[in-house]
Amino acid sequence: MSLQTRPRLLNLAAVSLLRDEASAITALEYLPIELFPTLFMEAFRGSRSETLKAMVCAWPFVRLPLGGLMQKPHMGTLQAVLDGLDILLAQKKHSKRCKLRVLDLRNTGQDFWKMWSGSSVHVSSSSSMTPVAEVRSRTEQPLAPLEVFIELHFKESTTDDFIYLMRWVEQRKTSIHLCSTKLKITSISLENIMQVLGIVQLDYIQEVEVNCIWHLSTLAMFAPFLGQMSNIQRLHLSHIHGLAFEEEEEYYHVVQITSQFRKLYHLRDLYLETPSFLEGCLIQMLR
Known part of the structure; x- marks a missing residue:
């Protein structure tokens, strides 16, 4: 045959x-x-x-x-x-x-x-x-949780099947691991992003691309999640803008961000389109 x-x-x-x-x-x-x-x-x-x-x-x-x-x-x-x-x-x-x-x-x-x-x-x-x-x-041997791999792309609109999947996984967090190797963000809203990232196995993520306008305070809120992405190799951040913060408050946000950057031991490719917020502390961050 x-x-x-x-x-x-x-x-x-x-x-x-x-x-x-x-x-x-x-x-x-x-x-x-x-x-x-x-x-x-x-x-x-x-x-x-x-x-x-x-x-x-x-x-x-x-x-x-x-x-x-x-x-x-x-x-x-x-x-x-x-x-x-x-x-x-x-x-x-x-x-x-x-x-x-x-x-x-x-x-x-x-x-x-x-x-x-x-x-x-x-x-x-x-x-x-x-x-x-x-x-x-x-x-x-005892079975580990089942893994569900997805393409993690946060956009302005969300499909019904994505919402259904997120709810399904959230109800089964002990037996299902939600995984992704790439994270792409083109949505400005951070609330939904943080909610989903709370059920994702962040150490699976190897690439992160943020391609939307974020203020420094938004990046500071996102930074703790970034710090848990222990295997990230590529990080692309664009359009990060500072507001009219008091100097002390701006310094606090920068410290929040850079402290998480220093946990990314496998980072090989870092792209910052507007890195002005790191002025004066870039060398310290990259040590």
Whole structure:
């Protein structure tokens, strides 16, 4: 059988299974691992929420790169997958088949889906099985919280699926870790930003870009969160303006900011578009 023929047969098998959704869900326990991604893609395209929910509980890979399928917000799919995670979290004894530890909602993972759909036929079958083998030793130990990776971009408008996800995570903080490697802020409001950052694993963040007008006092309020981003490597701050503060108050804000900067031991790239507020203390900050 050619490599190009095999994916077409998998697609046909997945479509055939989904004609009877109840039977498809029952068959998950015995389904060959190779058929899982294809069946998931077909269930996603057909908005088969019950199948998606059940597949999360039996997912035989460490990572589920859902964001690679959702080119735009898809509330129904997100709810189905999160419902599946709830079932998984409620299980006292997890299925031996399920290896899921990471739900990735970032716009990544396309290679995974292409590989299983046949678009990248150069990937060997042995490498495609690696995710299953990776966690066999881990499953014998107490399970750490599930990780949900997102693209953390604060804008003026917020989508319904983002709000839904934040509420869902906040109610499950002990069993779900919300993670992001990049933080981008183009919104002026800090209140909502601080609320979300309160449930994010800040030590996962490696890049921060603030591209909006902030006053010095706003940056001082944000600074304690910045200080917890212990693995940050790139920091970009633009449009930081001082107000008509008393000299003592301005000094207090600067001290708040620089004291947190000095905790960023892994920082390699620092860009300050308006660094005038650091006049006289830049050398001390960079020691």
